[in-house]
Amino acid sequence: MNLKEWIFTTDHKRVGILYLIGSLAAFAVAGIMALLMRAELSTIGPTITANPTNYNVWLYTHGAVMILGFQIPALTGFFANFCIPLMIGAKDVAFPRVNALSVWLFYVGVILALATFFIPDPPDIMWTGYPPYSTITTGNTAMYSFTVLILGFASIIGGVNFLTTVAYMRAPGITLNKLNIFVWCTLGAFVLQLIFVPVLGTAVSLISMDKYLGTNFFDPAKGGDVLTYQNLFWFYSHPAVYVIFLPFIGVVFEVISSHARSAVFNYKMVVYGGIGGIVLLAGEVWVHHLYVSGMADWLRIGQMVTTLMISIPVGLMMISLVGTLYKSSIAFTTPMLYALGVVFLFLIGGLTGIPLAVPSLTLAVSDTYYVVGHFHYVMAVAGTFAIFAGIYHWFPKFSGRMYNELWGKIGFWLTFIGSNVVFWTMMDIGVDGMPRRYYDYAHFPQFESAHQLMTAGAVVLGLGFAIAVLNWIIGAMKGPPAGDNPWGSPSLEWTTVSPPPHGNWPSPPSVADDWHPYSYRKG
Amino acid sequence: MHKQHVKGKMCRASAAVCGAVLAASSWAAETAQSAAPKINDPARGWDSLWHEVIVDITIIGILFAVVTAWFVFTSRRTAGNQTGASPKLSAASAVGWTVLPIFIFLSIDLYTAANGWVLWNHYRDVPADRLEVKLESGMYSWDYTYPNGVRTQNELIVPAGKPVMLRMTSRDTLHSHYIPDFRVKEDSMPGRVTYLWFHPTKPGEHLVTCAEYCGVMHSYMAGRVIVKSADEYAAWMKREETQLAAAGAPAAAETGAPVAKPAARPKKT
Numbered sequence: 001m002n003l004k005e006w007i008f009t010t011d012h013k014r015v016g017i018l019y020l021i022g023s024l025a026a027f028a029v030a031g032i033m034a035l036l037m038r039a040e041l042s043t044i045g046p047t048i049t050a051n052p053t054n055y056n057v058w059l060y061t062h063g064a065v066m067i068l069g070f071q072i073p074a075l076t077g078f079f080a081n082f083c084i085p086l087m088i089g090a091k092d093v094a095f096p097r098v099n100a101l102s103v104w105l106f107y108v109g110v111i112l113a114l115a116t117f118f119i120p121d122p123p124d125i126m127w128t129g130y131p132p133y134s135t136i137t138t139g140n141t142a143m144y145s146f147t148v149l150i151l152g153f154a155s156i157i158g159g160v161n162f163l164t165t166v167a168y169m170r171a172p173g174i175t176l177n178k179l180n181i182f183v184w185c186t187l188g189a190f191v192l193q194l195i196f197v198p199v200l201g202t203a204v205s206l207i208s209m210d211k212y213l214g215t216n217f218f219d220p221a222k223g224g225d226v227l228t229y230q231n232l233f234w235f236y237s238h239p240a241v242y243v244i245f246l247p248f249i250g251v252v253f254e255v256i257s258s259h260a261r262s263a264v265f266n267y268k269m270v271v272y273g274g275i276g277g278i279v280l281l282a283g284e285v286w287v288h289h290l291y292v293s294g295m296a297d298w299l300r301i302g303q304m305v306t307t308l309m310i311s312i313p314v315g316l317m318m319i320s321l322v323g324t325l326y327k328s329s330i331a332f333t334t335p336m337l338y339a340l341g342v343v344f345l346f347l348i349g350g351l352t353g354i355p356l357a358v359p360s361l362t363l364a365v366s367d368t369y370y371v372v373g374h375f376h377y378v379m380a381v382a383g384t385f386a387i388f389a390g391i392y393h394w395f396p397k398f399s400g401r402m403y404n405e406l407w408g409k410i411g412f413w414l415t416f417i418g419s420n421v422v423f424w425t426m427m428d429i430g431v432d433g434m435p436r437r438y439y440d441y442a443h444f445p446q447f448e449s450a451h452q453l454m455t456a457g458a459v460v461l462g463l464g465f466a467i468a469v470l471n472w473i474i475g476a477m478k479g480p481p482a483g484d485n486p487w488g489s490p491s492l493e494w495t496t497v498s499p500p501p502h503g504n505w506p507s508p509p510s511v512a513d514d515w516h517p518y519s520y521r522k523g
Numbered sequence: 524m525h526k527q528h529v530k531g532k533m534c535r536a537s538a539a540v541c542g543a544v545l546a547a548s549s550w551a552a553e554t555a556q557s558a559a560p561k562i563n564d565p566a567r568g569w570d571s572l573w574h575e576v577i578v579d580i581t582i583i584g585i586l587f588a589v590v591t592a593w594f595v596f597t598s599r600r601t602a603g604n605q606t607g608a609s610p611k612l613s614a615a616s617a618v619g620w621t622v623l624p625i626f627i628f629l630s631i632d633l634y635t636a637a638n639g640w641v642l643w644n645h646y647r648d649v650p651a652d653r654l655e656v657k658l659e660s661g662m663y664s665w666d667y668t669y670p671n672g673v674r675t676q677n678e679l680i681v682p683a684g685k686p687v688m689l690r691m692t693s694r695d696t697l698h699s700h701y702i703p704d705f706r707v708k709e710d711s712m713p714g715r716v717t718y719l720w721f722h723p724t725k726p727g728e729h730l731v732t733c734a735e736y737c738g739v740m741h742s743y744m745a746g747r748v749i750v751k752s753a754d755e756y757a758a759w760m761k762r763e764e765t766q767l768a769a770a771g772a773p774a775a776a777e778t779g780a781p782v783a784k785p786a787a788r789p790k791k792t
């Protein structure tokens with residue numbers, strides 16, 4: 001294997017695998033940050049560091065790297081790259097070189113994010129970077145702005161590439177209603193990226209200009225306004241959760257339908273009602289992040305209604321997932337366990353979000369551990385489980401080998417139990433008043449044992465993740481050959497050899513008239 | 524007062540807009556009306572609405588989980604080449620399975636929204652008979668100024684039985700004045716004035732803690748609300764007033780009011 005060939009590759013599958021490696025490295029670093037935070041919180045007062053700034057830097061890194069360096073690139077970089085051309089029967093993406101550029105930019109961004117630890121004054125402004133603190137801190141705000149800009153740019157050019165690919169490069173016979181749910185989901189995510197990333201780019205550029213160039217967009221003493229930043233930031237960052245949610249739920253659809261050998265229940269409802277509904281509502285709910293920020297009252301009430309309405313498309317998708325399981329034929333493989341885990345975690349995460357849609361209720365729980373617990377359930381952990389489900393599911397395809405099923409299941413149960421211990425407890429103490437982003441909880445001594453329980457849970461959880469990653473590394477090197485279609489799926493990516501050669505198929509695949517990516521009866 | 528008035532109007536205008544949708548629940552409107560004369564303690568309302576929503580989502584969650592578990596456990600694959608045997612949806616049932624859930628979800632949403640809106644009005648409509656205190660937050664303290672000029676730091680001393688309103692701003696970064704016991708918080712910001720109110724009913728102490736990341740010592744930024752009986756409060760206030768007077772008017776004029784950023788003209792929220 002030739003390193004140079006990999007670095008300069010334009011093959012969408014290799015680009016995807018580069019994304020995978022980079023995002024898993026980011027995940028490992030951000031995960032270690034989480035463990036450091038949990039260690040610090042295991043006792044009241046200083047535990048492993050006496051300097052609160054260290055905790056704040058870990059938290060900044062954890063949040064920013066998990067979202068921008070791990071989940072978004074793993075989903076819209078690895079899965080989109082590896083799966084979309086294979087699922088639509090294309091030889092490659094529309095612009096392979098642009099694709100290579102996007103993965104290089106991604107690496108620059110990740111390296112910048114990780115360089116946080118090697119510069120004298122690392123950013124300590126949380127992944128949200130709110131001014132005025134971000135414009136007066138001694139921490140390096142520019143580092144934050146550049147990381148976000150570069151990763152955002154990588155994602156935008158990826159978006160253009162995939163929209164073009166799906167529009168023009170489908171194999172004959174693959175009509176829009178025969179696209180995999182994952183392809184639809186990813187298209188939805190890229191539409192959101194293209195619309196909203198520029199707003200985030202603006203927001204983070206302006207804070208650095210305020211800090212280093214003396215502009216005053218957000219300084220009220222000179223006519224600026226602090227709330228404007230929060231609006232700009234969340235105008236992107238709420239849709240960003242759907243940029244994560246859509247592809248991850250798409251992966252779950254593929255995994256559940258493959259391992260249950262059952263057609264996706266009510267396909268059109270998912271595509272038009274679910275994905276379409278989310279894309280339409282995504283931009284109208286950002287104020288729910290500003291319920292306690294002093295926004296106009298009418299806006300808070302209006303966006304309560306739009307936020308609650310998100311339950312409609314999301315609920316339709318959940319109904320479809322569960323409907324897919326009806327009278328199916330389930331093999332409880334590791335990817336299937338992770339996918340069922342997502343259904344469970346996302347159910348809890350989604351339902352606990354309903355109180356957070358109601359401004360009057362958030363006046364007590366906003367900015368507490370209730371919120372931290374909720375979004376780990378709904379996005380952080382559900383998303384990570386989905387990513388793990390997908391990696392296990394396509395592992396035979398991209399590596400040509402099989403992972404170890406027993407270790408896969410051990411890893412799953414450890415992470416599943418660990419996550420529930422950690423994040424359920426978070427919601428519990430949050431309702432009782434534990435605020436988030438606290439280095440110390442000296443005036444909440446009653447929460448010490450809960451914090452210790454969470455630290456223990458986090459260790460179990462981390463162990464489970466580590467086992468999964470080791471399982472992949474060992475499987476990729478010496479697992480037994482997997483065969484072309486180990487799950488018996490009719491979806492197009494399983495019709496070529498494992499791993500697929502450059503160009504994917506010797507000649508473009510063609511599909512029968514009654515073919516559908518979920519037509520199991522014939523398979 | 525006058526600001527309050529504008530706010531009420533805005534609230535009502537927006538109410539009209541949302542009302543078109545929310546009027547579906549006439550129940551909400553009734554509650555809002557019958558609520559007008561007496562004091563609606565938002566903390567009480569919070570407890571009961573929170574409880575209700577948690578019960579609702581628990582029921583939905585359990586229903587969903589049970590159905591899922593049932594499908595999963597009855598669908599174990601028994602032979603290697605077995606495939607699923609779910610029936611194919613007819614066009615009509617596909618539409619039905621879309622439209623029916625939409626209506627169910629929508630009605631749950633609107634019901635929740637109506638309840639949330641009523642409680643919201645309790646949180647935002649401050650009773651006229653109230654104690655109004657100014658709060659300026661800073662890294663890392665809570666500085667209170669009473670109507671008569673008395674000032675305290677990190678201790679908000681209030682009489683039991685009287686609604687307390689804080690008009691808040693900040694001299695540096697964002698902070699959030701969070702009183703867990705009274706189920707309320709709102710950010711304080713430089714250049715803007717925000718408010719919150721709560722209703723202390725009996726003497727006691729309550730933690731105040733900062734809920735918006737404001738800097739290195741964020742987690743140590745705490746204070747207390749000390750509720751005294753009306754008499755004790757009056758006595759305390761008397762002492763403070765005497766002290767303030769003793770300090771003398773000239774001194775006050777010299778040092779000026781609490782330091783506020785100059786040109787920052789507060790905007791209404």
Ligand code: HEM
Nearest residue numbers: 031034037063066067126127372380381384436437438458
């Ligand atoms: C692997 C297990 C994980 C553990 C034990 C963990 C733990 C934590 C803890 C303790 C906090 C900080 C609480 C605070 O001081 O406010 C936190 C915050 C956060 N976590 Fe995680 N986390 C995990 C995984 C993830 C994942 C996979 C994501 C992916 C999106 C994620 C995203 C975030 C974000 C965005 C924040 C908020 C950062 C901020 O407040 O600015 N976490 N996590």
Ligand SMILES: [Cu+2]
Nearest residue numbers: 237238241289
């Ligand atoms: Cu959001």
Ligand SMILES: [Cu+2]
Nearest residue numbers: 733735737741
């Ligand atoms: Cu603070």
